[in-house]
Amino acid sequence: MARIVTKFGGTSLATPQRIREVAARLLAYQNEGNQVVAVVSAMGKSTDELLKLAHDVNENPPARELDQLLATGEQVSMSILAMALDARGAHAVSMTGRQAGIVTTTVHNKAKISEINAERINKELEAGGIVIVAGFQGVTREGDITTLGRGGSDTTAVALAAGIDADICEIYSDVDGIYTADPRVVPRARKLDAISYEEMLELAAAGSGVLTMRAVEFARNYGVVIHSRSTFNNKPGTLVKEASEMEQAIVSGIAYDNSEAKVTLRDVPDDVGIAAEVFGTIADANINIDMIVQNISENGTTDISFTAPMGELPRLQPVLEAAVVKFGARKFVVDESVAKVSIVGAGMKSNPGIAAKMFRVLADNGVNIGMISTSAIRVSVVIDGDKTETALQTLHTAFGLDSEEVFEETQLSGEELAAKKAKGR
C-alpha cells in the first residue's frame, strides 16, 4: 500500500465529463490498495471569470478580498469531484485549504505555506476516504483565506505530500511529462524518464512551463518525488527526484523564453558603484529583472543591459527615464524581439567546453548571441527572437537529444510563436 498525492490542473477538470474521468482514475488508485489524496485547481477558465467579475467593480481589488473570491474556484471543483466519486460508490471528502490544515503567511495573493496540520486528512485516509483538497489556498492563523499565487496548486500538492509523508506526488497536466525541449518547436524532442531537482529548477527558470519552480524547490527541500504525467493517457511521465539516483546527462534539456525584452542603458558614466545604483533603483520599484551584462568601458562610459518581463515594461519605462537623467546616461533602448535560449544539464559540472560548443553551434547556424549568462548546470544566451526555432533545433541535435520519432502533434507556426510572445506583454 502506498500513499499517493495527485494534482489535477484546470484543463483536467474543465467539464463534468473530464471530472468523471479524474474520479475513475482516483478510484482505480484506491482499488489498487493505495491511500489517495487529490489536489485540484479551479475548473477550466473559472478563475479568469472570477477575476473579470472583480475588475468589473474594482480596477484594483484589495488583496484580501481577491483571495476570499478566488478561493471559491477550487472549492467548487473539489466538491464536484467528491460528488463524482460518490456517484461511483466511493467515499470522498473534500476540504478547503483551511479544512486541510494548510496554514500560510499573511501575504495575500502570494502567501507561503508555513505549516500543515494533517490530522483531518490522515483521519479520513485511515477511514478509507479519498481526500480532495482545494489547491492554491490556505488560511492565516487569524482565519483569513489566502492564495499561494501562480502555480499554487502544484505547491499545495508537493507540500501536502511532504506533510502526510506520501510516497509520490503525481502532477497531472495536459502534457506527457518533461521533454528535452518544447515538442511544439522541436519535433524530435524526447520525453525524459527522470530529471534531477536541480536541472528541473534551471529548466523552469529558463522558461519550461510544465512544473513551477516553487513546487520543485519544495519537493527538493523535503525529498518529495514528483511524477509529471498526462491526464489524457496512462503512459508513465517524468520523475523529478534526487540527482544521486540517476545517471547525469551532460545536457538534459533545452528551454526557451520569449516573454522578456532586452533593455540597454547607453553610455552610462563608468563610475564605481553605478551598476549597484541603477539596479538598486529598479529593485526599489519591485521589478524583477533577469540577465545582466555590463560592457567593457570605453571613453569613461559603459553600456548596461538586462532582460525584463515584457509585462513589466510599462512600469519600467518611467524608472529608466529617471535613471537616464539621474546617472547622466545618453539614453535607453528596449528590444522586444529577443528570446532567451538555455541548455541545462547536471553533467556540465564535470564536462568543460559545453558553453563553447553551444556558442559554436549557434554561430555555425547564423544565430547571433546578444547576451550570455551561466550557472553551474546551465548556459543561457539571448538571441534574435526570429532565430528561436533554428537555435533550439540545431542545439537539440548537436547535444545528442534527438529522438528517433518525430513528435506528431501540431507544431507552433511562426504566427503562433509570435502570438505567444505577444501574450507576455
Place this chain on the structure above:
Amino acid sequence: MARIVTKFGGTSLATPQRIREVAARLLAYQNEGNQVVAVVSAMGKSTDELLKLAHDVNENPPARELDQLLATGEQVSMSILAMALDARGAHAVSMTGRQAGIVTTTVHNKAKISEINAERINKELEAGGIVIVAGFQGVTREGDITTLGRGGSDTTAVALAAGIDADICEIYSDVDGIYTADPRVVPRARKLDAISYEEMLELAAAGSGVLTMRAVEFARNYGVVIHSRSTFNNKPGTLVKEASEMEQAIVSGIAYDNSEAKVTLRDVPDDVGIAAEVFGTIADANINIDMIVQNISENGTTDISFTAPMGELPRLQPVLEAAVVKFGARKFVVDESVAKVSIVGAGMKSNPGIAAKMFRVLADNGVNIGMISTSAIRVSVVIDGDKTETALQTLHTAFGLDSEEVFEETQLSGEELAAKKAKGR
C-alpha cells in the same frame, strides 16, 4: 449612532451595477454615522448554476459536499460587494459564515444556527469597517461547512442582528414590504407600515413569500425589529415587531398558496385511532402535510382529507397506496386544482364572527369552500384554484383593506398564475 444589519437577496446583487448600488447604499448608512453589517445571498441565479453542475456528476449529491459547493455562491457575492465598497473608498471586510463566527448544528443542507461568536465582527465594526457576511451558511464545531436551507440568508441576518445587538435588521428584496395581499393579484392591495411577529408568521405560513418563517420566528424570539423594504427605491417598507407596539387590525392581510394539492382517503373504516395511524404513516415518510379534515362518519366509514405540497406527491403516492390496503379504505383521490386562501389578523381574537363573515363573502361571490382550518388569528379555506382571484379581491374589499390607489405594476394573468402553480410541482 445605530447598529444596522442589512440583508440583500440574489436579485439585488444580480449584476455588477446592482452590486455598486448596494455598495452606495451601505456607504450612505455609514456616512450617517451608523455601524453597518450586510448579509448577502448568492448573485442572481448562481446557486441554480452550481446545483446544475452538481447534478451533472451526481443525481443525488451527498449533503456535506453540496454544502461545500453551495457556500461558494455567497462567498463570491460577499467579496465582490467588499471590492465595490473599496472602490468607493470604504473599508470593507467580507466574512464567510465561519469567519463571522456562525456555528451551526451538523444537519447538512438545513442546519440550525446554534451560536454566534461575534468578536471578529465587533472588532471590525469598532475599527470603522463595513462588514459583509455570507448568508445561508455556517460551520460545525468540527469545521465542516453547512447551509441553512431555504430562506437561510434572512435567518443569518436576523441571527446576526441578535448576536451583535443591532438596532434593526433591514431585509431588502425586490418588493416594497408586506402588503395586505399580493398586489399582482389584488390591485388595490396596500402596503402595511407595521405588522406583528405573530401575524407575519401566519401570513408566511399561509403563502406570503416576502419573509421566511424561520427568520421571523428568530426575530420574535430575540426581539429583533425587521424592516422589510425594496432595493430599488428609498421608500420606507414594513416594520415587523412586537404586537404591543401597534394597533391591532381585525384583518391585517390576506394570503394565498396554490402550491398544494388536496388529498382525500375515501371510505376509511371509522375505528378509534385510525386518523392517528394514517397520519403517523405519512409522518414516518417525513412528508409535511397541512390542513386536515375528517368528515362525519357515515355507515361506519369516513373520508379523511389533507393538503400536501405538490412537490411531495411522487413520494406521497406509494405511501397512500399502502395506506389504502392497510386500513381497508376504498381509494384515494388527489385534486391538484385547489388553492388555500387565508385571512390573518391579531384583532380576530377579540372580534367573533370574522370566520363567518369570510364564508359569507365567499358564498355570495360563488366561491365554494372545500376545507377549513383556523388558528387564533387566522382563518384558512381551501377553494377551487380558478376562484383564487375572485376570493382574494372580494375578501380584500369586504374586510376594508382596499387602497385608494390601484397598484400599477404588471398583474399576474391567469396563465401566469397557472405557471406559478406548476412551479410548485
